[in-house]
Structures are given as structure tokens and as C-alpha cells.
Amino acid sequence: MRRKPWMITQQWEDVLFLHWPVQPQELKQYIPQELELDLYENKAWLSFVLFKVKGNRLRFTPSIPGVSSFLQLNVRTYVTCNGKKGVYFFNLDANNAFIVQMTTIGHLLPYRRAKMTVKKEGNTFSFTSSYQNLKAFEEKLMVTFEPMPVRIESHAFERWLVERYHLWTKMKTWLLRIDNYHSPWRLQKVNVVIHHNTMAPFIKGLTSFSQPIVHYSKSKKAKISLPVLETKKVPNH
Numbered sequence: 001m002r003r004k005p006w007m008i009t010q011q012w013e014d015v016l017f018l019h020w021p022v023q024p025q026e027l028k029q030y031i032p033q034e035l036e037l038d039l040y041e042n043k044a045w046l047s048f049v050l051f052k053v054k055g056n057r058l059r060f061t062p063s064i065p066g067v068s069s070f071l072q073l074n075v076r077t078y079v080t081c082n083g084k085k086g087v088y089f090f091n092l093d094a095n096n097a098f099i100v101q102m103t104t105i106g107h108l109l110p111y112r113r114a115k116m117t118v119k120k121e122g123n124t125f126s127f128t129s130s131y132q133n134l135k136a137f138e139e140k141l142m143v144t145f146e147p148m149p150v151r152i153e154s155h156a157f158e159r160w161l162v163e164r165y166h167l168w169t170k171m172k173t174w175l176l177r178i179d180n181y182h183s184p185w186r187l188q189k190v191n192v193v194i195h196h197n198t199m200a201p202f203i204k205g206l207t208s209f210s211q212p213i214v215h216y217s218k219s220k221k222a223k224i225s226l227p228v229l230e231t232k233k234v235p236n237h
Contacts, residue, residue: 006223038078070096071116086166142196152187182222190216
């Protein structure tokens with residue numbers, strides 16, 4: 001992938017991936033019409049990705065206390081556009097008011113401010129995120145996880161799930177693409193217990209008792225590009 005000028009750099013720490021198979025018709029209506037669901041063996045996939053952001057800063061500027069570190073929980077699915085594979089975010093929850101305010105200017109990205117905590121005892125993490133929408137019920141995730149010192153071999157399915165370097169967002173009538181650059185993920189096995197899950201309420205049957213495929217990665221440094229206008233190409237007939 002040809003690199004474009006990057007805008008933001010971040011370090012993602014203690015990254016937990018939770019992946020669920022979903023019937024395509026359950027997701028298709030919630031993504032922009034310019035995008036196509038990317039299926040794996042005829043199934044769409046919904047993923048939660050939770051992590052701590054560190055060292056968040058704009059290019060040519062130092063990290064600023066108060067906005068350089070925060071917790072984040074992404075809810076996403078897998079899409080394609082113009083031959084590129086990437087993700088579409090239904091929401092990105094963060095516990096930093098300034099980050100949410102800046103990233104939602106013009107409805108650029110679907111960030112929401114949520115109450116979040118993470119605690120570590122020994123090698124076990126306890127993560128809680130709660131977003132309260134006054135017009136709906138609470139969207140909440142409570143999970144504990146323990147990373148294992150066992151590497152996961154990077155097979156085709158794992159690469160399909162995590163090696164995603166494009167995201168699309170709809171801003172009014174414009175479809176925008178944001179690229180990110182980082183080295184391939186180094187995944188580990190992880191023991192996960194989901195205590196409570198009311199995230200993604202538009203998906204039926206996604207409950208605390210629905211067990212996902214899980215992956216963990218200790219750390220990843222990434223660079224994020226400026227948004228570019230994505231023009232949907234019409235295939236020649």
C-alpha cells in the first residue's frame with residue numbers, strides 16, 4: 001500500500017479482539033450503500049476491539065497531557081470498496097471528552113464518550129465500558145481477560161480479521177477513507193470471560209452467552225492518515 005502523509009500517531013496497548021459471525025442481512029442495512037460487506041465463508045463478522053491509547057499526538061507536535069492517553073472500544077464490521085478491504089465503524093467509544101469532541105466535528109467519525117475503566121491484577125485485566133444514550137438503554141461491556149504466553153500462527157482467517165489498513169466513514173453525502181499504517185499483528189491466545197454485553201443492540205442474539213473468537217496483542221504503534229474522498233468506481237460492462 002502506497003503511504004500517504006500521516007496525521008496522527010498512536011500506541012495501542014493490551015489490545016483485545018472479540019469476533020462474532022453474523023448473518024449478512026443483519027448488518028447490510030447499517031453500512032453506507034457505497035460499501036459492500038466483506039464475507040468470510042459466506043458470513044459477515046462483527047468485532048469489538050478494546051485497548052488503551054498511549055502517545056497520541058499530531059504530526060510535528062509533542063504529546064499533550066490529558067489527550068495523549070485514553071481507553072477506547074471500537075465496534076466494527078468488515079467491508080470492501082474499490083477493491084480495498086477495510087472496516088466500517090458503527091461506533092468508537094472513548095473516555096476522553098476532548099478526543100470525542102474533536103473527532104466528531106462535522107460527524108467525521110462516530111466517537112461517543114463512555115465511562116470506562118481497566119484494572120490489572122497479576123496477568124488478568126478487568127475492563128468495563130458503559131455508554132448511556134438518553135433515548136435508548138445502556139450499552140455496556142464487562143469483560144475479564146488473561147493473555148497467554150502462546151503465539152497464534154497467522155493463518156488466512158486471522159489475517160483476514162485483523163490485518164485491516166483502511167476505514168471508511170460517511171460525512172453527510174461524502175464517503176471518506178482513512179488509511180492506517182503499522183506492522184503485522186503479533187497475536188497471542190487469551191482467556192476471556194464476558195460478564196455483560198449489551199453493545200451493538202441492533203444485532204439479535206449478541207449476548208454475554210454468545211462466545212466470540214478472541215485474540216490479544218500486547219502493543220502496536222500505528223500512524224493514521226488524513227481522510228481522502230472515496231469515489232465509488234462503476235465497473236465497466
